[in-house]
Amino acid sequence: MSIIFNKVKNNSNKFPSKIAIVDGDKTITYSALIKQAELIAHFLRKKVNFNNLRIAICINEGMQLPIIVLALNLIKATIIPINPGLHIKQIQHLLASVDANAIITDDQKKMDSNDFNPDIVKINLTDLLDLKFKNDDFEPYFSLLNIDSLKNYDQFLITLSSGSTGNPKPIIFSEENKLARFDQTVKSYQIDDHDVVLCASPFYHSLGQRLTFLPLLSGGTLCILKIFTAKNWITTVKKNKVTFAIPVSSHLHEVIDPLMEKPFQFPSLRCLVSSSAAINDEVKRKLFEEMPCEFHEMYGASEVGTATSLNNSQAKLKPKSVGFPNIDVYIKIVNDQMMDCNRNTIGQIIVKSPLASSGYYGLSEITSESFKSGYFLTGDIGYLDDDGFLFFVDRKKDIIISGGINIYPSDIEVVLNETFGVKESYVLGIYDSFLGEIPVAVIVSDAESKSLENLLRKNVRNNLSGYQRPIKYFFKDKVPLTSSGKIDKRVLRDELNSLKLNLSSKLLALYNSQGSN
């Protein structure tokens, strides 16, 4: 069964003329959404003649994305969302890592490129969207296709969490898995068909997927915000009477002042949830104490979903905690030998959850290293207090979270190290009040720094996505080392943070002068 499609179709039967998706000034009703998804599904089934459909979606955010996703679900294709901002070489690398056999794109350069494996079928998004105009009298005849005879549908969606240049980590989700996460969100925040859910995260991010499925499965309305600025967010919430949103923490930091300025100007907003990274204490206090709506902080990971939640009343008792484990979720703190730590002792956070992914596609060894006895090793450092509340302390894994996007320094360091003249390179995230963290590079080299920096910048422009490009380069003769002789990024990060660079101030100046941009 294509359970997700059928659930949305049930909503279409109940509310055919209800707005399912709002995308700027465009809207689509449930009945039109289902009709177009069926049409596209039929077209794709004829165009891509594989028994095992594994289709990458590499298109810009917008209403078209959920339509395509429902179509792919109907034909039981494995859906592989890919960041359209990646370079073609990076995309080809990702396609190979997940054995994709087709790609849907809205970029003519990608359609024309010879860099893709010739066996991969390229599908132009425009061809799919044009279908509605050519088939106004289309009646769904999809039942003619023998969908149920297709493969066992245990890989509904694959999220590529890392490694656009290194080794990707493709996280496998079954339909049941995404539906279980939907159920958890519905129960945690009492979502129903009256809700208007704001999605300001990209679909290739697991949060974007959750916020897309949540309203469509519950019969509510999905409101898409393609480009985040505080002003856009505020305007969209007001105009569309948004009731529920899960902003990433950097977005929350940005909207907090306009929200607090006139909090009662948002009567529709009944629940806000913070995700992706810790929010600072002052923002958290304001949200819990001053917002006239429910606020929750959560902690989790793409591999296991939401693991803990902190609500208003719990926050009064444990303001610095990231919450109490959700129902059926088990959290332990372990030391380097994987032995359980005592309460209030810092160690690695490991999580056992019925919402966990089955692992990484094609990476059985990494899957078994990451999941031990049913627990996922988050790579985060924290502790549980005497009452079982979780406190997040730091990340153990070498990862930067910028604007809610996970950035893996090793992906960037590979490209920097290829540049002539570089002896060693280290990428780390320094604190930023808007994006949370911003990647910067520390280079060890004998070469003249200005000409080398020019070369490095050119190299990353040609080989890495926008979010992976270091914004600042530091040149050093040597870097701080740990007692075991490894680079001590923590010391380096503290040193660079002490410079208080506030790198995003220029970005905010550009946005603020543009009003609604």
Place this chain on the structure above:
Amino acid sequence: MNHLEKIDGICIKLSKLLAEYRLELSDDIGNFNYITEGNLDSFELLSFISDVEMEFDIQFTADDLIISHHHTINGLAGLILKKY
């Protein structure tokens, strides 16, 4: 080299840089607005400003960038020339 020639030279360098951001510029490069027409996301925009600073060995301030006149290639070139 007179003022206009200098501005033209800077505009050419900027358009080459923007081409590396996968942007297709029209013939009217000078009036191209890299924010509203560029379709650059936050990361790309931040990276672009940082690349321009490196390329011309200058530093912008937030006050420089809040002025919308500086958001066209011509306007940005004028700002760069002032900073030289």
